[in-house]
Amino acid sequence: MAILEILEFPDPRLRTVAEPVVEVTDATRSLIDDMLETMYAAPGIGLAATQVDVHQRLLVMDLSEDQDAPQVYINPEVEILDPELGEYDEGCLSVPGYYETVNRPRRVRVAALGRDGEAFTEELDGLAAICLQHEIDHLDGKLFVDYLTPLKRTRIRKKLEKTQRRRA
Amino acid sequence: MARNTRAVAARVLGQVLDGRSLNQALPAGLDAVGPQDRALLQQLCYGSLRLAPRLQGILDQLLDKPLRERDHDVLGLLLCGLYQLADTRIPPHAAVDETVAATRALKKHWAKGLCNAVLRRFQREREQLEANLSEAQRCAHPDWLFTHLQRDWPAQALDIIAANNQQAPMTLRINAAHGTREDYLARLDAADMPARPGELSPQAVYLAQARAVGELPGFAAGDASVQDEAAQMAALLLQVQAGERVLDACAAPGGKTCHILELQPALAELVAMDTDAGRLAMVEENLERLGVSARCVAGDASHPPAEITAQAFDRILVDAPCSGSGVIRRHPDIKLLRRAQDIDALARQQGAILDGLWPLLRRGGQLLYATCSVLRAENDGVVSAFIARQGDVRLLRPAAAWGETTECGRQLLPRTDGPDGLYYALLEKE
Numbered sequence: 001m002a003i004l005e006i007l008e009f010p011d012p013r014l015r016t017v018a019e020p021v022v023e024v025t026d027a028t029r030s031l032i033d034d035m036l037e038t039m040y041a042a043p044g045i046g047l048a049a050t051q052v053d054v055h056q057r058l059l060v061m062d063l064s065e066d067q068d069a070p071q072v073y074i075n076p077e078v079e080i081l082d083p084e085l086g087e088y089d090e091g092c093l094s095v096p097g098y099y100e101t102v103n104r105p106r107r108v109r110v111a112a113l114g115r116d117g118e119a120f121t122e123e124l125d126g127l128a129a130i131c132l133q134h135e136i137d138h139l140d141g142k143l144f145v146d147y148l149t150p151l152k153r154t155r156i157r158k159k160l161e162k163t164q165r166r167r168a
Numbered sequence: 169m170a171r172n173t174r175a176v177a178a179r180v181l182g183q184v185l186d187g188r189s190l191n192q193a194l195p196a197g198l199d200a201v202g203p204q205d206r207a208l209l210q211q212l213c214y215g216s217l218r219l220a221p222r223l224q225g226i227l228d229q230l231l232d233k234p235l236r237e238r239d240h241d242v243l244g245l246l247l248c249g250l251y252q253l254a255d256t257r258i259p260p261h262a263a264v265d266e267t268v269a270a271t272r273a274l275k276k277h278w279a280k281g282l283c284n285a286v287l288r289r290f291q292r293e294r295e296q297l298e299a300n301l302s303e304a305q306r307c308a309h310p311d312w313l314f315t316h317l318q319r320d321w322p323a324q325a326l327d328i329i330a331a332n333n334q335q336a337p338m339t340l341r342i343n344a345a346h347g348t349r350e351d352y353l354a355r356l357d358a359a360d361m362p363a364r365p366g367e368l369s370p371q372a373v374y375l376a377q378a379r380a381v382g383e384l385p386g387f388a389a390g391d392a393s394v395q396d397e398a399a400q401m402a403a404l405l406l407q408v409q410a411g412e413r414v415l416d417a418c419a420a421p422g423g424k425t426c427h428i429l430e431l432q433p434a435l436a437e438l439v440a441m442d443t444d445a446g447r448l449a450m451v452e453e454n455l456e457r458l459g460v461s462a463r464c465v466a467g468d469a470s471h472p473p474a475e476i477t478a479q480a481f482d483r484i485l486v487d488a489p490c491s492g493s494g495v496i497r498r499h500p501d502i503k504l505l506r507r508a509q510d511i512d513a514l515a516r517q518q519g520a521i522l523d524g525l526w527p528l529l530r531r532g533g534q535l536l537y538a539t540c541s542v543l544r545a546e547n548d549g550v551v552s553a554f555i556a557r558q559g560d561v562r563l564l565r566p567a568a569a570w571g572e573t574t575e576c577g578r579q580l581l582p583r584t585d586g587p588d589g590l591y592y593a594l595l596e597k598e
Binding site for chain 1: 169170171172175199200201205265266269272273275277
């Protein structure tokens, strides 16, 4: 297993729209393991393949405090069950240090493939629903900052660019 | 997505430091974390507050200057970080990393170094830092309360303090009108919820583990309610008879109101009054769930509204607003929110309530004065002053084998895995 590099906003690669996974192979599973390790180290509760510069429709999540409940979604398709929006202060491993309120539907159903390519559907609500939608946005080249006002987004971008320059 | 449970805890704690109660601040926090993190968030908030006076004593040694008021969230985060290191099984590296990372979530990037330094110094110098604490701080109680407890309960103060620092058990009141306690214990057993009967109240059941009320057998149908065992003694002491008119003068949220009706449904009338119309709605919800009814009236017990003064009452229950010093384990925010000077103001208010309600009681009727305080000033102090002011009060001494006998009444002290600390005095009008 290895910790992968997480791309940071405004890296243009985060805007790539991911391609569906054609076949779940050992290579896919190895990527999943690396993504989980990367997510746990961050620390995060969700990570999309896009964020580690792999442009396949695949994401991992683990909402547990003990980091012992990893979930894998390959080629996830989401259906909104309850159009009512809920607020949450989202943060993103690709936008480190910024948390902003985003509104999203509170209840969704997701159909996806699991780690061994098995198809499943499940209903999610609360933070799990929010996190899943946040990660699927990544697969579509979207970031949570896209939901903010242009002014806020620009300010975050400039500050992050400055930190990235300083680090380079 | 990045995790931020500690940042949410810090915000909740910051609001308590601003003067809001945990009951007001916590619900928004619980909404902001996932279901998996709710238990952790509660643990972080309750635990940090339970130890707050001790942790503040440590912070005083570690901070060069106090934090500004607008940085109460950072102060909350520091308390939360110290709590995790001092009193949880969370691995220290995870506690430090997550707590330091939360400074970003709070948008207090400047506090990252501070947070890191404070937590690491605590890890290195814990022994010395704790040795420098005052006795009150070591007991995790504010100075004034520590002094009051030592003065009012010299022999029991340390037990009270120990109970205050524990998590309270989840206690149920079985609806006597729906079935026996034995039957309900069997239902709990069948639902794999270990429980034991209480020793004071024949309706009390202690759950071995806290549960969401929705999981309790027959909760929606009103078969059981959540209520501390000491609080159940109110309706039992009042011994309401069929056909009587009863006033519950400070009724919200309605636990004692409902208990009275479960024990004696055939009342002429039960009036449930509270100053807070919003909290009165909770009484109505509880009544509805239990399938009983009462007349709910918004009004101030020290100046009862005309609509309830027309006809005298046979029984009056006064569960007076108080410091809550007997229920600190359930409301640890009391350690931060209450001040010494509050006690005098509360005692005046409690006296005014007794003065306001006494004319509503018929001759030969009984008034039960109750507080969830263990402080003499709010209990015997208020009652003895009232008796001295009012000529026609006779103190009844209910034959009870529980609690401590005091000058005017009976005091239950908070006990680990037992009841809360409540005071009762039963007064008859001559």
